Amino acid sequence: MSSTHTHSKKSQSLTKNQRIVLDLLQNSGEPLKAYFILDSLKKEGLNSPLQVYRALDKLVELGKIHKIESINSFIICNNSNCASNTAFTICERCGKVKEIKNKNLTDGVSDLVKDNQLEITRYNLEFYVLCKSCKIN
Amino acid sequence: MSSTHTHSKKSQSLTKNQRIVLDLLQNSGEPLKAYFILDSLKKEGLNSPLQVYRALDKLVELGKIHKIESINSFIICNNSNCASNTAFTICERCGKVKEIKNKNLTDGVSDLVKDNQLEITRYNLEFYVLCKSCKIN
DNA sequence: CTCTAAGTGTTATATTATTACATACGTAAT
DNA sequence: ATTACGTATGTAATAATATAACACTTAGAG
Numbered sequence: 001m002s003s004t005h006t007h008s009k010k011s012q013s014l015t016k017n018q019r020i021v022l023d024l025l026q027n028s029g030e031p032l033k034a035y036f037i038l039d040s041l042k043k044e045g046l047n048s049p050l051q052v053y054r055a056l057d058k059l060v061e062l063g064k065i066h067k068i069e070s071i072n073s074f075i076i077c078n079n080s081n082c083a084s085n086t087a088f089t090i091c092e093r094c095g096k097v098k099e100i101k102n103k104n105l106t107d108g109v110s111d112l113v114k115d116n117q118l119e120i121t122r123y124n125l126e127f128y129v130l131c132k133s134c135k136i137n
Numbered sequence: 138m139s140s141t142h143t144h145s146k147k148s149q150s151l152t153k154n155q156r157i158v159l160d161l162l163q164n165s166g167e168p169l170k171a172y173f174i175l176d177s178l179k180k181e182g183l184n185s186p187l188q189v190y191r192a193l194d195k196l197v198e199l200g201k202i203h204k205i206e207s208i209n210s211f212i213i214c215n216n217s218n219c220a221s222n223t224a225f226t227i228c229e230r231c232g233k234v235k236e237i238k239n240k241n242l243t244d245g246v247s248d249l250v251k252d253n254q255l256e257i258t259r260y261n262l263e264f265y266v267l268c269k270s271c272k273i274n
Numbered sequence: 275c276t277c278t279a280a281g282t283g284t285t286a287t288a289t290t291a292t293t294a295c296a297t298a299c300g301t302a303a304t
Numbered sequence: 305a306t307t308a309c310g311t312a313t314g315t316a317a318t319a320a321t322a323t324a325a326c327a328c329t330t331a332g333a334g
Contacts, residue, residue: 016282033320054282058281072320123265126206128258170289184315209289279330282328285324286325287323287325288324290321291321293319294315295316296313298313304307
C-alpha cells in the first residue's frame with residue numbers, strides 16, 4: 001500500500017467505546033436500548049449512560065447505526081451506512097423490527113419527495129405491521 | 138333534536154381531562170410536550186403527569202392528535218382524525234413541525250405499500266427539512 | 275513538538291413515562 | 305332503583321431515557 005495518502009484515516013477508525021457499542025449492536029442484530037447496552041458493556045469498562053449515548057450519537061452520525069424513535073432503540077444499519085434515510089417495519093404484536101431494504105419503496109419515496117418539492121434532508125419512516133409469525137398465531 | 142338515538146353518545150363526548158388537553162393542543166397548533174401541557178393546565182386542575190399521559194393516550198387512540206416520536210411531542214391532527222397514518226416535516230434548524238396533507242404523497246406511500254406487499258396497519262413518516270424561513274436566513 | 279479537535283470519565287440532574295392502588299363515574303341490564 | 309362493569313380519576317412513588325457541567329486525555333495535523 002502506498003503511504004502517500006494520510007488523509008481521512010481518522011474517519012475510518014472508531015474509538016474504543018464506539019467500537020464496543022457498534023460490535024454489540026452488530027452481533028445482536030436487534031434493536032437495543034441505551035441502558036441495556038450500558039449493562040451489557042459494564043464488563044468492557046462502560047460505567048455511565050453518557051459514555052453510551054456519546055458513542056451512539058457518533059455512530060448514528062456516521063450512519064453505522066439508526067435510532068428507531070418510537071421505541072427509543074438503536075439498531076445496526078444493514079444498508080451499508082445510510083446516514084440520512086431510514087425505513088423500518090415494527091411488529092405491533094411482538095415488537096420485532098426490520099430495516100426495509102426494498103429498493104422500490106425507498107426509490108419511490110425519493111420520487112414522491114421530488115415530485116412534491118419537499119426539500120428533505122433526511123427521513124425516518126416507521127411502518128407498523130403484523131409480522132408473519134404473529135399473523136399465524 | 139330527536140331523542141330516539143341513544144347509541145354512540147359516549148364516543149362523541151370527551152371527558153374533562155381529555156377535553157382540556159385537546160383544547161390546548163388545538164389552540165396551540167404547535168407540537169407540545171407532555172410536561173409543558175401539565176404546567177399549562179395546572180390552573181385547570183391537572184396535577185400529575187399521569188393525568189396528562191392518560192388523556193394524550195386516549196386522544197391519540199381516537200386519532201384527534203398525533204405523537205411525533207422523534208421529539209416526544211404531541212400535535213393536533215389537521216387531517217380530520219387520521220388515527221393510523223401520519224406524515225410530518227420537521228425543520229432541522231428551528232424545529233417547526235407541519236403535518237403533511239399532500240394527498241399525492243400519502244396516496245403514493247399507500248401505493249408503494251401495496252406494491253411491495255407490506256402489510257401495514259399504520260405508519261409514521263418523519264421528514265426532516267430546512268423550512269422556508271430557515272433557508273432564507 | 276505543539277496546538278487543536280475530539281473523545282473520556284465522572285457526578286449530578288433533567289426529562290419523559292409508567293406502576294400501583296384506591297376511588298368515582300356512567301350506562302346498561304336486572 | 306340497584307347492581308354490575310368498564311372506563312376514568314387522583315395521588316404518590318418510581319422507572320426509564322437523556323443531558324449538563326467540568327476536568328482531563330488522546331490522536332493527528334502542521
